[in-house]
Amino acid sequence: MSRLLLSAAHKSSGKTTISVGLCAALSLRGLAVQTFKKGPDYIDPMWLSQASGRDCFNLDPYLMTPEQMTRCFTRYAGQADISIVEGNKGLYDGLALDGSNSNAALAQLLDLPVVLVLDARGMTRGIAPLILGYQAFDSRIHIVGVILNQLGGARHESKLRAVIEHYTDVPVLGAIAHDPRLAVAERHLGLMPNHELDDAAQRVRAMGELIAAQVDVPRVLRLAADATALPSPPPQEISAIVSRLPTQPRVRIGLVRDKAFGFYYPDDLLALEQAGTEIVLIDTLRDAALPAVDGLIIGGGFPEMFMPELQANTSMRSSVQNAIEADLPVYAECGGLMYLARTLRWKDRVCDMVGALPVDAVMHERPVGRGYVELQTTAEAPWPRRTDAAPQTLRGHEFHYSSLENLAPELKFAYRVLRGHGVDGQRDGIVYRNVLASYAHLRSGAGSAWTEQFVTFVRARKIAAKQKGATVMRTVQVNGAPVVTDVEGYLKNLDDWSEDFARAQAEAESLELTEAHWQVIAFLRAYFEEHRVQAQVRAMIWHFAKTWGPEHGNNHYLHTLFPIGGPQKQGNRLAGLLKTKGEH
Template sequence: MAKGFMIAGTHSGSGKTTLALGIMGALAERGEVAAFKVGPDYIDTAYHKFVTKAPSYNLDVFMQGEEKLKDLYLKKSEGRFVSVVEGVMGLFDGLDDTGYASSAHVAKLLSLPVILIADASGMARSISAMVKGYKEFDEGLNVKGVILNRVSGEGHFSLLKRCLKQDLKLPALGYLPYDAELSLPERHLGLLPVWEMKNLEEKFEKLFEKVKKHVDLEELLSIASSAKIVENPYYDKKSSISEAAVKIGVAMDEAFNFYYAQSLETLRDLGAELVFFSPLRDSSLPEGISGLIIGGGFPEIFAEKLSSNNDMMKSIMEAFEAGMPIYAECGGLMYLTRSITDMKGRRFPMVGIFDMDSVMTGSLKRFGYAEAVVTDDTVIAPKGTLLKGHEFHYSEVINSKEKTSYLVKKRSGKTYGCGFTKKNCLATFLHIDFYAYPGIARHFIESCCRFKGGNLR
């Protein structure tokens, strides 16, 4: 198993993602990096994939549970040069006052040493007081070093390094000087997706060079080698890959790209061949598919272009009418409604499977983790199935009289209907991880096989 470490921040905005990307990219020049992200974030993992040239996987305690999370880490770390896990928010920030599902929680589950990222702008010896709190707050956590962000120069770093050594006996493993050109632009759901970024290679080359110059990568690898062996009785190195039983079309372009790598790989492992297509540019669905998945993304940003591609929308409607199993999440749901009204109030006609409309709002709607009970049979699960997932969207549906097949419960206790169903189509705001529910992935494949007229091998 590859050795590894976690990169965690003192707080959101500390520079954790920038340094994680820089370190992953620099280490990827030496060998294959297994990249991971704590939590349900889709955008950061796409950046990980860009810099490492390999898939990045989400480690989510709430959705996967502790044992499946360990299993995922072990499977995807196997045979890699080093594993690098990017944390979420601040080191101890989780779902509640216990820090459940926090970076610290995951680091302890995986016995990973932690490298703390601290924003040191305007600081001198106060850095020791701040880091001391993070190092000593949880005795079960193994904070092994600090990387300092937004440092004014070598003299500033030398001062901070001396303070950490004399006060805490903790090494400062390097720093990143402030450089506005290294920052990544943001939008309403976080970073601007990698799909839309220009001149990204040049930006990251500059970041990699700064990391190689200012961060002690050899010491990082030494710390990674000190990681303890993770024990998991459920871990099985064997793959369940079989011959393709069915082809499934997966929407993948600038408008739709929110997929967990482990979800797609679960479908493949169960016998599905995934065929990617673009609702923005292609004129029809791929030939020979027996199922369709349309994930989340930013259809509101590309609504005009999506709306003008009448041939694709007609192709999807014909597949729906023919009874093809269709599963859509969040942005995919929006695309299957009558219309999308964007942030500027412009209304664009969409596929129209569901008699309701999608409207962008000025705030997050039903944000966060949720549980759902499947209240009627669907293409992914039978009635009575329990799901854990999350919602992350600024949109809402209006004018709807459509049937729902989920009863969703938020952690606040609030409940509501979702999981809109019609024929063999299910569209929902709730994102789920198929790796956490392989039975759901299998159920969808079986639905596709029935449509195809075959049997699951």
Template sequence: MLKSYLISSSRKSSGKTVISMGLCSVIKSLDKSLSVFKKGPDYIDPLWLSKAAKTNCYNLDFYTMTHSEIRNLYKLVTQKSNITLIEGNKGLFDGISLDGSDSNAALAKLLKSEVILVIDCGGMTRGIAPLLAGYKSFDNKIKYKGVIMNNIAGDRHEGKIISAISEYTNLDVLGSVHKNAKLDIMEQHLGLEPIFLKTNANKIIKSISSVIKSSINVECLLNPRVKKRQTFKSVKMQIKNNSYNLKIGIAKDSAFGFYYADDIDKFKSYGVTIKYFNTLKDKSLPDVDGIFIGGGFPEIVADRLSKNISMKKSIKLFVESGKPLYAECGGLMYLSKAIKYKSKTYSMVGLINGEVNMLKKPVGRGYVDIMITKKHPWMKTDQLVKAHEFHYSKIKINEKYNYAYKVKRGYGINNKSDGIMYKNLLASYTHIRDTQKSRWIKNFLSFVEDSKIKE
């Protein structure tokens, strides 16, 4: 039987990510058939969840995916699982739409998942009762598994909270996590620093797991009183994947690591051979037909990137010879002439005639709508693509380029355009996901194949 839980909260920064990681780690150690998901377009949390669960974490996103796509991906990933954890984003009923159609609650209903509420109880006692009662009455179609109390000051505080919940609600208390300075620090940094920048990731996860194991009744999640496996209607999508005899190089190291798990699966489903390369350590590119450099934090390791001159030359020669390269956000930054970070300037690949400057506040943050221009080398013209961006940098362009996208919502490169093109290079701040409305991987592979034939 499949046990499906969506972990949410009353608001963001309630300790949900740390608790989700701890649960993933503990449950994985007890039950090998665990599936993990993250709501929204985020890259960082899924990487941590994936590490904790020792399995891929997949994104479920109402903005870029249809309901049928969400159900189908969920069904595909969970078909051999008997427990699923979905970490929500922000509060249970929060979202872009006023009607809540893109909220965590909507996702829980769509997938028939029980909700686990993580509540930050700092400075709260009896007041937790009306808060929970309000959540229960706001949407009676939500099924709650129970509550995890976070930021508990001590045993006396815990007793008052439990008494209030027991007296005024019918929700079960699944556990209580006491105030812990180390967990607070971890929570603050987890959402800001990807796992590929952490050399002590396993130690962090082990520490979190130890706290969660002693604080939460995990057994009640593994063995609930469920009579049958929940089912839901899914629309069977007939997608005939072409087979491409191609080798695609993907940058994967401490600078670049933002890739959707299902996008990587999609590359493999087309018969592509993926060759990962390290922009910091490898001297040159592997023998490949096309390159994909995703997002990351190149500014953090800019000094090391700058010093790997042979790799920079290898990438530049690859593009100058007419071979295809697609880059997103951090990849765009790496392909520029230089990155300015903390008053220092570091030379980069130099394919794009422009310098990147890191700022203290986000330049582009959130969902974007982009229109494909007729200049785009491998996507259908006038197609509207829903995607997202998250960057603290701006690039100052020193020459005129054609752009692949018109920005309808978001910022992109200059608040109106995104997707710099040079020869068979396309680099943008926008992160695009392969979905029903945007089959970018198939289009990119077809373009790589055509380019290979023309050589």
């Protein structure tokens, strides 16, 4: 099982560029290259996948056990000619004092030969004690070579080679001159994702050709092949993973993947499929509306970079909002959460988003939440929803420059934050109807079981809706035309509301509308338009006590006006709003 770990002395040494270029060079030789990335990351794996033509899998010591990392590595490495693991930060860097979650610990776990990428700018003789120190710090780590990066020219290269050859036994596998063609555009969250660039494939091919010309690729292959054999996963385990067929009814789940949103772990997508999901790709920038789906997933990304385009696609925003109000199960992470907000503000610009959540997202110059998170589920978590279930502890990560403002006071949260920032340092996972939207990124089988739980929730909702069948539908004649409602009279399409509908529905309920009724209806619609949630009775009392005075601005009078379920049920129905969950 040929394999290598590409690491560095410190971050920003150029290891991602060299890793991508090396993988591209190996692929150009016709080799099947399997890539891995250490730690929580989406963007570097996107580029590694572009270079290899295969999904890149993350190996994360905080979210995964050693056994999980070993199974993940052997499962996919065993199907390739060579595996390249790109580290994060420096070889010995990590959260733990004992280095148990460092790149070096991963190299020891998987017996990975290590190639160090060294940023050689400004260095000559001092590079020798750096290499010797890295060798001596942990003798269990096998450093098989170095690649010198950012060289100033041929003279600089020859000096460094002479020093390394004289003082160390570590071979120089490559010497990379400074070249803008090896640079990948960066911005506030790191590298620009490859799917935003129309010429990503050409860039990666050029990087592969440049690296192949400056790195001794045949020697790299020999060193990788010298790695000791690792035990292969049992055949039955591979069979169970690859060919397991779901016994439950399949569900269609929309997955937003476009230039604005694209942060997904490939093993999460595989887990969704293995749980019985047909994944339907959705483009929020180009598609006019959601397709027919049973659930929706909106991952992280860079919505702030596409604010005008997202705002301009009003039909898609309305489609998502209407689907949410019709109780479509939705899971959103970070950028997806921002998309569901009322507005998104960055610098001097404010753009309308979906408006399903009563919050406004604001971008900042510095990170608001960054690093690993630990969460505990609350009773509000929509899945799994079991009244007797004990709170679950989840692990994930976050990296966001945005915060939320103008939160509706009645918002519910699925998570209590034990570590990290989330929405406000204490809570994360906004719950609205069947939506769960959080800043935390979760990974199924690595700190959470979100894919299985979400699919189970979606399937249960689909089965329940199917069992209701046609009984949930009825029509009201409005000016001679049928308007579809559910069996209780709530609109199925919120855009169908009109004053004539309110009159027709009131007549069906034997209610004569007065000026007071119309004032309540107007208040309910205005409140929902502003907050994206239905007004609670106490909000109505507070408003109408000021408008009508205490004699009529009270709970008793409001229920007198709307005798069939009160203002929060009958009032919302006549106002064309969907049924609230809870108080009726």
